[in-house]
Amino acid sequence: MNRTPRDRDEEGRARSARPRDGLGRPLPYGVEGVPRQPEGVVRTPAQTLREAQRLLDAGMPFHAHEVFEDAWKSGPAEERELWQGLAQLAVGLTHAARGNAAGGARLLLRGAVRIAGQPDPYGIDIGGLVRWARALAARADTVTDASDEAPRLLAS
Structure with missing residues (x-):
């Protein structure tokens, strides 16, 4: 079997260098995609929420999920459930907007359960x-347009 070698980062972990669309779907090599979120960025909670809201409003919930993922990986352990739940909501919206209604609904409900009752x-x-x-x-x-469905993260 002829396999194309996987893209790897400096530590040898598999990383796809393929461009992605606003919903995180891989595009063919050579096509211009949406800039990827840098991984491992440490932000304050306010910066995390501001960046995630910007991405959600722009119809890029997959990228918002990556911002929440950074928060759960770099934040205090007692906040992990909150950030993971928010990431699940973003991924749920991503799946729904991609046409995967069952997967989207499942993740949205999982995220809702995870954040319900969380101190904030x-x-x-x-x-x-x-x-x-x-x-x-x-x-x-x-769901046809993720930006039309973007939630408001902060209470008004």
């Missing part, structure tokens, strides 16, 4: 996000 020192609208996720999960098969 950052002004995140936990209750509003849980309601948004449950409502979107119920109609995940109707």
Whole structure:
């Protein structure tokens, strides 16, 4: 079997160098894609929420998920559930917008369960996000544009 070698980073971990679209889907090599989020960026919670909201509003929930992933990996252990739940909400929206309604609904509901009742020192609208996720999960098969479905992360 003839296999193309996998793209690797400096540490030898597999990393796809293929360009991606706004929903994180791989595009053919040579096509211009959406700039990828750098990995391992340490941000304050306010910076994380601001960057994730910008990406969600731009219809790029896959990229917002990567911002939340950085927060859970670099933040305090007691906040891991919160950031992981927010990442699941972003991935759920990603799957729904890609046409994977069942997977999107499943992740939206998982994320809602994970963040429900979480303490929040950052002004995140936990209750509003849980309601948004449950409502979107119920109609995940109707999602066509991720930016039209972007939730508000902070309470107004």
